Amino acid sequence: MENWVEITIHTTNEASEIVESILLDYGSTGVAIEDPTTLEENLHDDFGTIVELSPADYPEVGVIVKGYINELNFDEETFKRFEAELLALGENINIGDFFKIETTIIQDSDWENSWKDYFDILNIGEKFVIVPTWREYENTENKYIINIDPGMAFGTGGHETTSLCIKNLEKYVQRTDNVIDVGCGSGILSIAASYLTDGNIKAVDLDRLAVDVSFENFALNNLEKRIEVDQASLLTKETKKYNIIVANILAHIIELMIDDAYNLLEDGGYYITSGIIEEKKDELLEKMLERGFKLVEETSDNGWYSFVVTK
Known part of the structure; x- marks a missing residue:
């Protein structure tokens, strides 16, 4: 069974799309964005399209961008290049003084289930x-x-x-x-x-x-x-x-x-x-x-x- 690296990046909404693009460039199978403003909108959504979401899962400021890369394709050297590229963004765009990168290893079966939790019906x-x-x-x-x-x-x-x-x-x-x-x-x-x-x-x-x-x-x-x-x-x-x-x-x-x-x-x-x-x-x-x-x-x-x- 293959393992995946879940990469969690806390940054600004302004930088989120560029961070998303960089994750995809490094081979991320997909990208999820946890945006507290989206949570607020859907908590009052008349369509009831997102339910039982916890504010505790969302950042108080900025957004969380998550990507998933096969562990075989994301060794320590690759991570260092990835980290340096993200930090270099700060020279041209506001990435937030709270900017942070974290990684977690998850098993393939967990990936298939956890990925779907981020998406629901969207009007x-x-x-x-x-x-x-x-x-x-x-x-x-x-x-x-x-x-x-x-x-x-x-x-x-x-x-x-x-x-x-x-x-x-x-x-x-x-x-x-x-x-x-x-x-x-x-x-x-x-x-x-x-x-x-x-x-x-x-x-x-x-x-x-x-x-x-x-x-x-x-x-x-x-x-x-x-x-x-x-x-x-x-x-x-x-x-x-x-x-x-x-x-x-x-x-x-x-x-x-x-x-x-x-x-x-x-x-x-x-x-x-x-x-x-x-x-x-x-x-x-x-x-x-x-x-x-x-x-x-x-x-x-x-x-x-x-x-x-x-x-």
């Missing part, structure tokens, strides 16, 4: 509900159901950036729109788009694992023939134009694709972005406007920002 926006594959859900309100397997990596859509994107897709996608999801991760945004348009949908990611995970999640939703998925670096391989370009990635990556996004967006279409922290948003928006985009809407959630722009 997003007016129309969508994200349902982990092991949960039962009675769709009494005629919601758009996104079935997802978070154990495969990349989360379940509970992060603020994903939620912001889904809410904006609800607002701006029209029934005939062609959509591309750039940096698709788990494929959640592409699945959401499939409910909103009869047009073509494409999902791209540079990471082969993300491409495979997206395809698996598309299959869970009977969309493997509906959504095209490809391994690609941002929009560099694209030649067709789209009505909607959505990208839930970090600000400096969004900046790299501003020109391609402008050239590939249909007139009157929308470029929906998230993954943007407050310190980066003004600079990024300025560069978008300089390229010719027009700001339609700026939204935020818990320190994360989303821009919807058009041309």
Whole structure:
């Protein structure tokens, strides 16, 4: 039986997505985030989607990010490199004066059970509900159901950036729109788009694992023939134009694709972005406007920002 290293990182919400990305780079099978603000929201949630959660399991400040890496792939030398990379974040971003890294060894059978404890049914926006594959859900309100397997990596859509994107897709996608999801991760945004348009949908990611995970999640939703998925670096391989370009990635990556996004967006279409922290948003928006985009809407959630722009 294989053992797993559970890596627990106490940091700020601002740093959490970058920490999550680093964990995945080091081979984490998945990432869980314990955010006390999410706990507070769901304790008062009308849908009753999360029950019997204890505030004692959540930090008083900041967030807890947990990753799971096979013990065979995470020796002492690897841990030292990992630790140094996380500490280096503090030079450019607030990681919190309470920042802390802890590791625990757990057995494979414990991993399979404990991982699922972090995920429950999640309502997003007016129309969508994200349902982990092991949960039962009675769709009494005629919601758009996104079935997802978070154990495969990349989360379940509970992060603020994903939620912001889904809410904006609800607002701006029209029934005939062609959509591309750039940096698709788990494929959640592409699945959401499939409910909103009869047009073509494409999902791209540079990471082969993300491409495979997206395809698996598309299959869970009977969309493997509906959504095209490809391994690609941002929009560099694209030649067709789209009505909607959505990208839930970090600000400096969004900046790299501003020109391609402008050239590939249909007139009157929308470029929906998230993954943007407050310190980066003004600079990024300025560069978008300089390229010719027009700001339609700026939204935020818990320190994360989303821009919807058009041309």
